[in-house]
Amino acid sequence: MRPSWRMLLTRVTLRFRDRRYMARVVEPADVRVRTDRRLMRLFPLPENMYHQWGTLRAGEDRVEALWISGRKVARRSILLYLHGGAYVMGSPLTHRHLAGRLSQLTGMRAVMPRYGLAPEHPHPEALADVLTAYRALLEAGYDPRHIGLAGDSAGGGLALGLLHRLGELGLPRPACATVFSPWTDLSLQSPSIRENAGTDVMLPGERIEEIRDMVLGGRDPLNPCVSPVFGDFSGAGPFYVQASSSEILRDDAIRFAARAAGQGCAVTRDIWENVPHALPLMERRVPEAGEVIYRAADFLKAHVRGTFGPDRMERRRRTRFIRGGEAGPPE
Known part of the structure; x- marks a missing residue:
């Protein structure tokens, strides 16, 4: 099926505006300010959403977090969402629309920790912050069977590193x-970092080694906590892994899915053709992104206890764009 006209326009905008900017910007502080302003302007919080800053505490450790929920939420189920941004940018505010939309569709209250960003806070500080957030949920009485974990880009890797x-x-x-x-x-x-360097419309592959060095601060890149493709996930819950065929991180997703499946985990792999990196961020702007959000919500509802589905009107909004790979068309 052909991509929507909105998808075509988005790809052009990303390639000739955002990617070029990312390829030349030098200071992480500069890109953080621009990214925060741009994403919050382009992707406002969905209607009828509530959000509030708070603090998650586990023992002597604490981390600031943004709580987000739709109008109707289940009291006992919660989504721990970790934002992306290559570990050097982004915040709960830049991704609150995505976590909020998942909250609307699943009835789960979402919480997004503000983890430390590199280079000021190299690995393992981000992992320590999200571990504090998860332990805080356990200490608050949440049953692990009622907790869903999600993330995009670096946040997705961080989520998998947390599982390890x-x-x-x-x-x-x-x-x-x-x-x-x-x-x-x-x-x-x-x-794919090399093969898709010319087809990725968002990420400048020529700078990924520079960013990696900021994140690691000289530490071992083979550590499964920061490179979960080498991790142990035996006994972990099911995984939904979505990526684009044309992005530089395509094989990061595919290799992880293969490793988890090889360790006995149930894995749903959903590879879309020629869509941007972290496609769900563009939900409500390109219809393909909306379909991925619905698939992710269906997955969470199937595996997290205490969730519930959208009303009849929401079900009618599902798009016709069902070109994803192994996940197959929606029911």
């Missing part, structure tokens, strides 16, 4: 994980 770390610590893992275009290998061994 939970296994190392012997802590109960959440019910399932949903990741969009996850960055799972900071050793940069995925062939």
